[in-house]
Amino acid sequence: MTEPVLEVSGLVKHYPLTRGVVFRKQVGAVRAVDGVDFTLGRGETLGIVGESGCGKSTVAKMLVNLERPTAGSIRYKGEDITRLSGRALKAVRRNIQMVFQDPYTSLNPRMTVGDIIGEPYEIHPEAAPKGDRRRRVRELLDVVGLDPEYANRYPHQFSGGQRQRIGIARGLALRPEVIVADEPVSALDVSVQAQVVNLMDRLQSEFGLAYVFIAHDLSIVRHLSDRVGVMYLGRIVETGTDTEIYEHPTHPYTQALLSAVPVPDPRARERRERIILGGDVPSPTDVPSGCRFRTRCWKARERCALEAPALAVPAWFEASGGPAAHDSACHFAEAVPVGRSAPEQVVPVEGHGNGPG
Ligand SMILES: Nc1ncnc2c1ncn2[C@@H]1O[C@H](COP(=O)(O)OP(=O)(O)OP(=O)(O)O)[C@@H](O)[C@H]1O
Numbered sequence: 001m002t003e004p005v006l007e008v009s010g011l012v013k014h015y016p017l018t019r020g021v022v023f024r025k026q027v028g029a030v031r032a033v034d035g036v037d038f039t040l041g042r043g044e045t046l047g048i049v050g051e052s053g054c055g056k057s058t059v060a061k062m063l064v065n066l067e068r069p070t071a072g073s074i075r076y077k078g079e080d081i082t083r084l085s086g087r088a089l090k091a092v093r094r095n096i097q098m099v100f101q102d103p104y105t106s107l108n109p110r111m112t113v114g115d116i117i118g119e120p121y122e123i124h125p126e127a128a129p130k131g132d133r134r135r136r137v138r139e140l141l142d143v144v145g146l147d148p149e150y151a152n153r154y155p156h157q158f159s160g161g162q163r164q165r166i167g168i169a170r171g172l173a174l175r176p177e178v179i180v181a182d183e184p185v186s187a188l189d190v191s192v193q194a195q196v197v198n199l200m201d202r203l204q205s206e207f208g209l210a211y212v213f214i215a216h217d218l219s220i221v222r223h224l225s226d227r228v229g230v231m232y233l234g235r236i237v238e239t240g241t242d243t244e245i246y247e248h249p250t251h252p253y254t255q256a257l258l259s260a261v262p263v264p265d266p267r268a269r270e271r272r273e274r275i276i277l278g279g280d281v282p283s284p285t286d287v288p289s290g291c292r293f294r295t296r297c298w299k300a301r302e303r304c305a306l307e308a309p310a311l312a313v314p315a316w317f318e319a320s321g322g323p324a325a326h327d328s329a330c331h332f333a334e335a336v337p338v339g340r341s342a343p344e345q346v347v348p349v350e351g352h353g354n355g356p357g
């Protein structure tokens with residue numbers, strides 16, 4: 001990995017769960033993010049993938065300071081930004097920008113495209129002298145493949161793909177080093193998704209950007225990602241280089257997700273068995289004890305309910321000289337070729353019980 005720009009350690013976000021309107025009483029917590037660690041290298045892309053509600057957006061919001069973590073640290077070039085405030089925080093925030101999921105609702109319909117793209121200069125006036133902003137906005141439109149003359153138009157005059165280009169142009173206005181893109185193509189037609197991903201790819205090499213690229217689906221992040229983190233119920237359960245994750249997944253959850261990724265080659269498709277997980281994702285207010293995936297895991301044994309597996313290189317993997325940067329949070333992690341790991345049955349493990357998780 002290149003020199004780290006972001007180092008996230010023990011990141012937690014719990015939302016209090018309250019009852020009563022007059023006498024609000026805390027009765028529990030939504031453990032939206034429950035101990036996330038990762039490192040993002042300069043100019044590289046980390047893909048974060050997981051099902052709805054696993055905490056992806058909450059991680060994204062903490063990275064750009066839209067949410068304050070309950071615990072943990074986020075280091076930008078060595079400095080913990082969760083401890084900064086005032087001017088120091090503002091200076092760091094310039095370098096970490098966000099691109100949102102829905103280009104239909106994230107752009108203010110009453111503002112011109114030029115004002116939307118130039119809005120970050122209102123918040124950070126030091127970034128560009130007033131007289132230079134119009135020129136910069138036109139340049140940004142050009143950089144994302146739109147006609148600079150569009151600056152006077154309004155968002156409704158654009159297609160979804162074009163609006164996402166506008167969102168990306170705004171994200172670039174302050175020349176950040178890191179862009180956190182929360183499902184930037186999920187709301188777009190499949191035919192347009194590739195164009196936006198290709199644009200992000202080009203911008204990355206042009207400006208040396210590092211991306212945290214969030215998606216539901218492993219197939220979308222593959223093209224861009226150098227490394228991938230797979231999230232389940234508030235935690236990263238497996239992380240490694242894209243080749244390791246896509247070709248030698250060791251966590252049962254990643255194996256199940258990959259078995260659902262479409263394969264264009266019909267012969268490969270025939271050979272592949274789909275892993276269908278039983279049950280639903282447990283609620284983040286009632287996280288299973290031990291391994292949080294155990295209620296849906298076909299390999300679950302007694303130990304899984306008693307002991308939470310750490311995200312680490314499996315011992316056998318290390319002994320066999322496997323890559324050191326492929327971590328899996330599973331007591332029984334094993335590399336199985338994708339499609340050969342179908343469970344004979346899905347064994348439900350009874351009862352959740354809040355354990356140390
Ligand atoms: N402000 C909040 N108060 C209480 N619970 C919240 C809040 N924001 C998010 N949550 C809960 O935290 C969990 C994680 O939400 P989050 O939006 O991060 O998931 P996600 O992975 O981005 O999902 P999706 O793929 O649907 O966007 C969910 O159970 C959600 O309901």
Ligand code: SF4
Nearest residue numbers: 291294297304330331
């Ligand atoms: S620790 Fe146990 S329950 Fe969790 S993924 Fe591994 S085998 Fe499944």
Ligand SMILES: [Mg+2]
Nearest residue numbers: 056057058182
């Ligand atoms: Mg989300």
